[in-house]
Amino acid sequence: MANTLFHAERRIAQRARSLNSSAIREILKLTERPEMISFAGGIPSPASFPLAALRDASARATHASSADAFQYSATEGYAPLREWIAREHSSRQHPVAPSNVLITSGSQQAFDLIGKVLVDPQSAVLVERPSYPGALQSLSLYEPEFVSVQTDEHGMVSKALEYVEPERAALLYLQPNFQNPTGARLPIQRRRKIAEIAQRTRLIVVEDDPYAALAFDGGQSLPTIHSMAPDNVIYLGSFSKVLAPGLRVGYMIVPGALQKKFVQVKQAADLHSSTLSQRIVYESVRGGLLATHVPRLASFYREQCAAMLSALDAHMPEGVHWNVPEGGMFIWLALPPDIDSAALLEDALALNVAFVPGAPFFARDPLHHFLRLSFATVSPQQIDCGIERLAALINAYSRAFTPVFDLDLDR
Template identity: 55%
Template sequence: MSTQYTLSRRARGLTSSAIREILKVTERPEVISFAGGLPSPATFPVERMREATDRVLREAPQAALQYGPTEGLTPLREWIAARLSRDGVSIPASRVLVTTGSQQGLDLLGKVLIDEGSKVLVETPSYLGALQAFSLFEPQFASLPSDEHGIVTDALTPEQLAGARFLYCLPNFQNPTGRRMSLERRKALVALAAQAGVPLVEDDPYGELSYGGEALPSLLSMNPDGVIYMGSFSKVLAPGLRLGYVVAPEEVLGKMVQAKQAADLHTPSFSQRIVYETVQDGFIDRHIPTIRTLYGQQCEHMLAALEREFPAQVKWNRPEGGMFIWVELPEGIDSGALLAKAVERNVAFVPGAPFYATEPRKNTLRLSFVTVPGEKIDAGVKILGELLKAEIAALPASA
């Protein structure tokens, strides 16, 4: 008699990330991939991290290879707290939790803040990884009106905010759109959320990647008690470290610590010590400008290719930082169907529909430019331009 496994209702509802499925295609060497939101390997500080690893294994090998506290390595938490103590706010290390990638932070937030049917507010569109993490806990998503400057705060109503467990947003160079929330919108959003008693979740993996180096105040700095802040070392050091962090009021952080204990006990001690050794002397501030310069050049290269190759009916933004360009196609063109045709010609991107919590717009797509050499950007965009011209030509005359 064969053993019967009965999956839980929650497990039966799980789906794979659209991006991860597309990345399986991009493993073929002939494919020009604008799909993955992968940092450029050219930015990884390999020698610096090799030196840091050697120091850790030479000076504290037993501690680095032993279990550690769930909250994280104390010197690293203190470094994170000090770095976020700017714009007039002081963040204590007691409010910092080191996570196994910022994706774990999203999962822990879902565990401690969402019940089945809970109202969760998100941007339009929003980060697919967050939607996927939160969906496991069966919330009711409410999509907020958004434009090139972020959430349209003038359109937010008390009815939309009422009863929400939290509002999740990426103010800086958002994934997938690359947009940055304006200072005026930040101030308005913090004020409206505080008035309604709704916590804000500020996800900020791209905030350091402003091409010009200009920073806007964090939501956290505007209301430390009303904002849960999430950061990551993936975009400024290396994603393989799987090291992120959450800053939250202590009553929330305490529950996240308990949830993390049940999940993985603690983030690897070895990775934390290597990262601390890498960043503790100010290296990160010397390293980030090289990333900004590279990504800014890559972005300009792709923008020039889009101007040259895409038909006039197609629209896109001009990011001031981050890793993505958001493209809007004429109504009637399904970017999912376009992807299938592009893959036949060895080009990949991410269709926009999965980034919408509600009412997906199929005529959108995301392009990532940071890992693709200039000549391949030119070749890939040219192919996409040819496909789009054919799609537009095939639209009904009234479309």
């Protein structure tokens, strides 16, 4: 038996051999124990799902006469939903035609399609440092050379793009709003600069924007890079964070020149995204649900974030730093540089506290003294209790090391 397995493993193609399981998904498996206080999952709070509206929308989508909801459908996606997305974008940003919208099975599928269409082995893929591991994992199957672009507390340093040969890169992947993991929101000047560099160097920018709606101040969102350079940007949107992720409905807005190729690779991958899910999403949003639901969501996450920030202020020892996000679901914590967050996780799990260590967020040369905390799914009381336990553990680790006084310029 063991012998057969050995031979079968040897048949695994080169590109799949180096693929690792998502570190986050592995940790999530460990956090299913009810007593666990998990800051690990980047998942939306189930308490935030608009269940009644989703049930009504499902009933409308599956109405007895609607056999179409269960039929094969167009690769590009459900036409009324594509039109709705195009209208939404056009009203807030640059005009978008429904023909530019391609519905995907979550934005996760978009990464795979982008890898297939744009990435050859060894081609340079420019990414933030840190970046989203789900995108890195998916793109890595196409065997690129990841090149990290300098990133600070406001996101990608746009000027630094000039120094990584954008004209030779296959693409640049970034998140403009409430980045996963750092929570950073890219300022408008940097968006303009990135759009200008993209146009000048013919760089394709993949602008992944699932958290845009989760701005705590509920204010006007900043213009997308897509609105500034629509021929250079592939924009990724998702209904996962504003409705429910189990529907698996996301979308790409693709420049005209690339449209046909993306439809072909999507066709080859899965024919089309779930007809039923797309109709449920459309029936949910068509009547204006998001206009009332999104402000409720944003205020829910604002309260959750405030609870975590005050717990951090109250309990964390000196030498630990974190960002104050203006939206999204994440806080990015910097430990003293001699503490390895993966080792810390082992001990934290024994205390029933979970988080995601920082290393998987780096495309290369990982830094080990960061960790990501999600404030999305844990009650404020549990947040305080979990952060207090974590802080005590970090304190114990800090005391176990002799202080190091050199400046770590990477932090």
